[in-house]
Amino acid sequence: KETDTDMYYTVIAEAGESQIMPGQKTKTWGYNQPLLGKTIIFKRGKNIHVTVKNELSELTTYHWHGLNVPGDIDGGCHTPVYPGESKVLNFKCDQPAATLWLHAHPCPSTAEQVWHGLATAVVVKDEHEASLPLPRNYGVDDIPLILQDRKFHEDNQWDYHADYDPDGVQGPTAMINGTVNPYFDVTTQKVRFRILDGANRREWRLHFSDNLSFTQIAGDGSLLEHPVKFTHLMLTCAERAEIVVDFSNYKPGDEVTLYSDDVPIVHFRIHEFAKDDSTLPDKLFKLNAPEITPDTPVHKIIMSGMDEEVAINDKKFNMQRIDSKQTLGSCEIWEITNSNDCDGGMIHPYHMHGCQFQVLSRNGKAPYPNETGLKDTIAVDPNETVKIKVWFDHTGVFMYHCHIIEHEDGGMMAQIEVQ
Ligand code: C2O
Numbered sequence: 001k002e003t004d005t006d007m008y009y010t011v012i013a014e015a016g017e018s019q020i021m022p023g024q025k026t027k028t029w030g031y032n033q034p035l036l037g038k039t040i041i042f043k044r045g046k047n048i049h050v051t052v053k054n055e056l057s058e059l060t061t062y063h064w065h066g067l068n069v070p071g072d073i074d075g076g077c078h079t080p081v082y083p084g085e086s087k088v089l090n091f092k093c094d095q096p097a098a099t100l101w102l103h104a105h106p107c108p109s110t111a112e113q114v115w116h117g118l119a120t121a122v123v124v125k126d127e128h129e130a131s132l133p134l135p136r137n138y139g140v141d142d143i144p145l146i147l148q149d150r151k152f153h154e155d156n157q158w159d160y161h162a163d164y165d166p167d168g169v170q171g172p173t174a175m176i177n178g179t180v181n182p183y184f185d186v187t188t189q190k191v192r193f194r195i196l197d198g199a200n201r202r203e204w205r206l207h208f209s210d211n212l213s214f215t216q217i218a219g220d221g222s223l224l225e226h227p228v229k230f231t232h233l234m235l236t237c238a239e240r241a242e243i244v245v246d247f248s249n250y251k252p253g254d255e256v257t258l259y260s261d262d263v264p265i266v267h268f269r270i271h272e273f274a275k276d277d278s279t280l281p282d283k284l285f286k287l288n289a290p291e292i293t294p295d296t297p298v299h300k301i302i303m304s305g306m307d308e309e310v311a312i313n314d315k316k317f318n319m320q321r322i323d324s325k326q327t328l329g330s331c332e333i334w335e336i337t338n339s340n341d342c343d344g345g346m347i348h349p350y351h352m353h354g355c356q357f358q359v360l361s362r363n364g365k366a367p368y369p370n371e372t373g374l375k376d377t378i379a380v381d382p383n384e385t386v387k388i389k390v391w392f393d394h395t396g397v398f399m400y401h402c403h404i405i406e407h408e409d410g411g412m413m414a415q416i417e418v419q
Pocket residue numbers: 063065103105238351353399401403
């Protein structure tokens with residue numbers, strides 16, 4: 001329901017069964033449906049009211065990944081919703097247009113609940129984005145792609161515990177929007193894809209058949225300052241990229257394929273479409289971050305280890321312990337180091353709740369051209385230090401952690417109190 005000033009939603013976490021593979025249905029979890037959920041759309045400036053309800057047999061939380069909201073709305077480990085319980089979340093949506101997501105976050109079973117299917121896309125709309133010539137006809141030329149992977153065991157069931165790996169659970173089968181081997185009917189020359197790496201551990205190295213190039217227009221928390229053209233794009237866990245693909249070189253009957261490495265993950269069937277000569281704007285977004293001065297405090301974070309040894313600044317997560325503090329509106333530089341070494345060390349996708357940050361540098365060099373907008377998750381390579389600028393618009397306790405979800409559950413997480 002929507003009025004001029006308010007928007008109302010109900011989000012029910014429930015268990016069900018989904019026809020993903022031929023044959024037996026898979027036992028799955030989702031929001032208002034058996035697996036994943038419909039995209040939730042918020043409009044900037046509106047008062048949002050979400051009734052969250054838990055119909056599962058265990059506690060869960062509703063974490064709005066990327067949303068700038070107070071700590072008690074954010075849905076981290078401190079806000080459980082018990083089986084049978086419901087809660088109303090009231091907040092104002094006030095941040096730039098972006099693709100965010102909702103997922104479960106009970107510590108330490110975030111990874112298992114997300115694996116069961118508790119994740120869905122959240123889109124924030126605003127007037128600035130609406131004024132730009134970009135595809136935004138949802139379901140026609142504006143399509144979410146939630147990339148996940150699963151292993152199907154006997155009778156097509158998932159078995160999180162059998163597949164458990166402290167460095168992140170993976171499966172050999174790509175699951176896109178809860179489906180395997182999907183195709184999409186292309187009926188417009190340009191299509192915008194809002195891609196989310198919703199996997200527990202997997203990185204996706206995306207490219208199209210024929211080396212078709214595409215243009216990235218947005219990252220995690222906003223449009224990019226300028227569009228960037230690529231043929232290959234890597235996403236680590238929880239990162240988002242909005243891309244626009246121009247299919248003008250194809251004719252009805254052609255097929256284009258999206259791959260991750262050499263695995264085909266989505267097929268695009270080209271249909272008749274009208275010619276579209278519009279060009280993407282060269283300026284998409286202006287990031288307004290607070291200034292830094294020589295006195296801006298520098299906060300150092302070291303993500304270390306692999307498997308059960310993972311830690312942040314040599315500590316494992318403790319819900320009772322506040323690891324850092326920052327005042328509302330103040331700006332700090334955070335230096336995030338991955339102390340794994342390059343041989344076989346893992347990338348840790350570093351994520352912060354309750355804020356969107358600006359990427360300043362990678363090992364002292366400029367960030368990548370698709371890191372010019374706001375971000376909430378950033379890949380930190382082995383032996384790399386990434387500097388980011390961090391400020392908060394709301395008070396509360398917020399977690400920050402590696403978004404390989406098993407690393408997070410394994411203790412590679414800490415929390416900040418913003419006052
Ligand atoms: Cu995607 Cu702590 O979250």
